[in-house]
Amino acid sequence: MHTVEPIRWTDAGVVLLDQRRLPLEVVYHTYSDYRELAQAIKDMVIRGAPAIGVAAAMGIALGVQHSQAKTLDELRAEFKTICETFAQTRPTAVDLFWAIERFERRFAELAVAAQGSAATGLQQIRDALVEEALKVHQERREADERIGRFGAALLPMHGRVMTQCNAGALATGGIGTALGVIRMAVESGHRLDVLVPETRPYLQGARLTAWELHQDGIPLTLITDNMVGHFLKTGGVRAVIVGADRIARNGDTANKIGTYGIAVLAREHDIPFYVAAPVSTFDLTIPSGDRIPIEERSEEEVTHLAGARIAPQVRAAHPAFDVTPARLITAIITERGVARPPFEPALAAWGAHKA
Numbered sequence: 001m002h003t004v005e006p007i008r009w010t011d012a013g014v015v016l017l018d019q020r021r022l023p024l025e026v027v028y029h030t031y032s033d034y035r036e037l038a039q040a041i042k043d044m045v046i047r048g049a050p051a052i053g054v055a056a057a058m059g060i061a062l063g064v065q066h067s068q069a070k071t072l073d074e075l076r077a078e079f080k081t082i083c084e085t086f087a088q089t090r091p092t093a094v095d096l097f098w099a100i101e102r103f104e105r106r107f108a109e110l111a112v113a114a115q116g117s118a119a120t121g122l123q124q125i126r127d128a129l130v131e132e133a134l135k136v137h138q139e140r141r142e143a144d145e146r147i148g149r150f151g152a153a154l155l156p157m158h159g160r161v162m163t164q165c166n167a168g169a170l171a172t173g174g175i176g177t178a179l180g181v182i183r184m185a186v187e188s189g190h191r192l193d194v195l196v197p198e199t200r201p202y203l204q205g206a207r208l209t210a211w212e213l214h215q216d217g218i219p220l221t222l223i224t225d226n227m228v229g230h231f232l233k234t235g236g237v238r239a240v241i242v243g244a245d246r247i248a249r250n251g252d253t254a255n256k257i258g259t260y261g262i263a264v265l266a267r268e269h270d271i272p273f274y275v276a277a278p279v280s281t282f283d284l285t286i287p288s289g290d291r292i293p294i295e296e297r298s299e300e301e302v303t304h305l306a307g308a309r310i311a312p313q314v315r316a317a318h319p320a321f322d323v324t325p326a327r328l329i330t331a332i333i334t335e336r337g338v339a340r341p342p343f344e345p346a347l348a349a350w351g352a353h354k355a
Contacts, residue, residue, distance in 0.1 A: 004017070004168070004169035004170055004212060004215070005017065005169075005173075006019065006046055006051055006169065006170045006171075006173060007046060007051060007054055007055055007058065007137070007173050009058055009061075009130070009133060009134060009137070010030070012030050012032065013030045013031050013032035013033075013062065014030070014031045014037055014055070014058045014059065014062055015028050015029070015030050015031075016028065016029050016031065016037075016040055016045050016046050016055070017046070017170070018045050019044065019045060019046060019047060019170055019207075019208060020043070020044060020045060022170075022207050022208055022211055023207055023208075023210070023211035029045065031059075031062070032062070032066070033062075033066070034059045034060070034062045034063030034066070034082055034085065034086075035085060037055065037058070037059040037062060038059060038085045038086050038088075038089050039089075040055075041055055041056070041059075041086070041089040041090060041096075042088075042089045042090065044202070047090075047166075047170075047171065047204075048093075048166060048167065048170060048171020048172060048243070049093040049094065049095040049096070049171070049243070049244065049245040049246070049277075049281055050095050050140050050143075050144075050171060050172040050173065050174075050177070050278055050280065050281070051140075051170070051171050051172050051173050052089075052090055052093045052095055052096045053093070053095030053096055053098055053099040053136065053140070053280060054099070054133075054136055054137050054140055054172075054173045056086045056089075056095075056096050056099040056100060057099045057102070057103065057132065057133040057136040057137070058133045058136075058137070059082075059086055060079075060082055060083060060086065060099070060100070060103045060129065060133070061103075061126075061129040061130045061132065061133040063078070063079075063082035063085075064078075064079060064082065064107075064125065064126050064129050065126045065129070065130060067079075067126070069122065070122075071122075072111060072114055072115065072121065072122065075122055075125065076107075076111060079107055083100050083103065083104060086099075086100055087100055090295060091293045091295050092245050092246055092254055092292065092293055092294060092295045092320065092321050093245045093246065094245065094246040094247075094280070094281055094282075094283045095245075095278075095280050095281060098280045099136060102132075102136070103129065103132065106128070106129065106132050107125065107129070110124065110125045110128050110129075111125070137173055140172055140173050140174050140278070141173065141174035141175075142174075142335070143174070143278040143279075143280075143335035144172055144174030144175045144176060144177060144180045144278075144335075145174065145175065145180070145184075146335035146336075147177055147180055147181065147276050147277075147278065147333055147334060147335050148175060148176075148180040148181050148183060148184030148185075149184055150181075150333050150334070150335075150337060150338050151178075151180070151181030151184070151185075151241065151274065151276050151333040151338075152181055152184040152185035152188055152190070154181075154239070154272070154274060154331065154333070154338070155181065155182070155185045155190055155192065155238075155239055155241070156190070156192070156238040156239060157189070157190050157191070158190065158191040158192070159191075159192065159193070159236060159237075159238040160192070160193045160194070160195055160235060160236050160237050160238060161182065161192055161193075161194055161195070161237065161238060161239045161240065161241060162194070162195040162196075162197070162228075162231070162232070162237050162239075162240045162241075162262070163178050163179065163182070163194060163195075163196060163205075163209060163240070163241055163242060164197055164199060164205065164240075164242045164255065164256060164258060164259050164262055165199045165204045165205060165209070165242070165243065165255065165256030165258075165259070166179075166199075166204040166205065166208035166209045166212070166243075167179055167180075167209075167242060167243025167276065168180070168208070168209060168212040168213075169212060170208050170212060171243060176212070176243075177243045177244075177276040177277055177278070177333075178241045178242050178243045178274075178276045179209065179212060179213070180276070181241055181274075181276050181333065182194060182213075182218065182241065183216065183218070186216075186218055192218070192219070193219040193220065193221065194213055194218060194219065194220040194221070195220070195221050195223055195231055195235065195237060196209050196210050196213070196220050196221065196222050196223065197223055197224070197225050197227070197228055197258065197262075198222065198223070198224050198225055199225065199256060199258060200224075200225050200258075201301045201302045201305075201318060202301060204256065205222070206222055210222050225258055228258075228261065228262055228265060229265050232262075232265045232266060232268075232269050232271060233265075233269055237266075237269075237271055238271065238272075239271065239272050239273075239274060240262060240263070240266045240271055240272070240273045240274065241274040241275075241276055241333075242255050242256075242259055242262070242273075242274070242275055242276070243255060243275070243276060243277055244275050244276075244277035244281050244332075245281065245321055246281060246283050246292050247275070247277060247281050247282050247283065247332065247347065248283055248286045248287065248288050248289050248291065248292060249282075249283070249284045249285075249286060249287050249288070249344055249347060249348065249351075250287060250288050250289075250326050250342075250343060250344050250347075251326030251329060251332060251339075251341070251342075251343030251344065251347060252288050252289025252290075252292070252323055252324065252325055252326050253275050253277075253289070253323065253324045253326070253329060253332075254289060254292045254294070254321045254322070254323050254324075255275070255321060255322070255324065256320070256321060256322075257319055257320060257321055257322050258322070259321075259322055259324055260322040260323060260324045260328075261322075263324040263325075263328040263329070264328065266328070267328050272330040272331075273324075273328060273329055273330050274329075274330055274331050274332075274333055275324075275329055275331075275332045275333065276332075276333040276334075277332065277333075277334060278334060278335055279334050279335065279336060279350045279351055279353075282347055282350070282351035284347070284348060284351045284352070289323035289324075289325065290323075292321075292323055294319050294320070294321050294322070294323075295319070295320040295321060296317075296318060296319055296320070297318045297319075297320045298318065299315065299316040299317070299318060301318055302316035302317070302318050303316050326341065326342075326343055327341070329341070329343075332346075332347070334350060336350045337350075
């Protein structure tokens with residue numbers, strides 16, 4: 001199985017594959033300053049909810065590692081600033097806030113142990129947070145593998161499936177969620193062809209998903225977004241599988257803009273619609289998708305393509321995500337199993353034990 005590595009921790013800093021340059025160039029950047037890494041998340045050098053969570057974890061560890069604080073109080077104040085910086089990057093991806101909250105809890109534990117131990121205690125905090133970031137990354141890899149195994153059993157042994165945006169290795173740091181399911185199915189003998197909508201305006205499908213599948217030798221057909229209905233009606237699609245950026249307590253799911261329309265069309269044509277996501281993507285604090293904040297991105301991402309203007313000087317809207325109601329979702333595939341409607345009991349049980 002081909003492995004794309006979008007993020008890794010090194011002695012020199014956090015290394016990111018610049019996903020804005022794909023598929024034409026494979027370019028890596030090394031970030032030694034947590035503020036630059038936070039900006040890279042905001043600028044979509046790295047994207048995808050689980051990968052954003054990994055990047056935030058590494059970024060917080062990076063900030064603390066390079067802190068010049070001499071006392072625990074100074075480090076605590078700087079840690080708060082670091083966490084606030086990452087919290088302001090991508091509001092919809094709940095894995096970001098899961099990672100921040102996890103590091104806040106870990107820092108509090110370490111701070112208690114470090115009381116009165118001066119410089120030695122501060123270094124122990126720095127080292128422990130690096131270990132925690134590496135643990136988060138490894139957990140994401142393992143979760144992807146389990147999601148892939150559970151999900152592969154739901155896909156047809158042969159035929160066409162559709163995905164949306166990019167929920168592959170680029171989006172998680174492992175083998176991917178939705179694409180991880182497809183990868184594991186193909187590895188176990190399924191003969192699949194993948195329909196990949198381009199995912200305007202940022203073209204994650206055309207630039208990233210098509211690139212990943214092509215690298216793996218998995219057959220695919222790239223289509224424009226306005227071809228989705230036609231292919232769901234006539235193209236022999238036997239399943240749709242997508243990732244998620246946030247899942248509410250009732251199963252309503254936020255994913256890349258365009259997902260809701262695909263779900264509606266899939267229901268119209270009796271095609272199963274699956275969501276693949278780790279439990280870190282659950283947000284049990286909100287009852288439904290109506291409470292999920294939707295990131296509004298730059299109008300220029302709609303009015304321009306590859307830096308060139310493609311529209312007149314008019315207003316443009318760019319909600320980066322939409323919400324698919326739970327009633328349109330056939331199953332939610334997680335590393336702990338497959339949830340089916342009604343989703344709330346399983347989501348509540350699994351989400352109550354997030355790391």
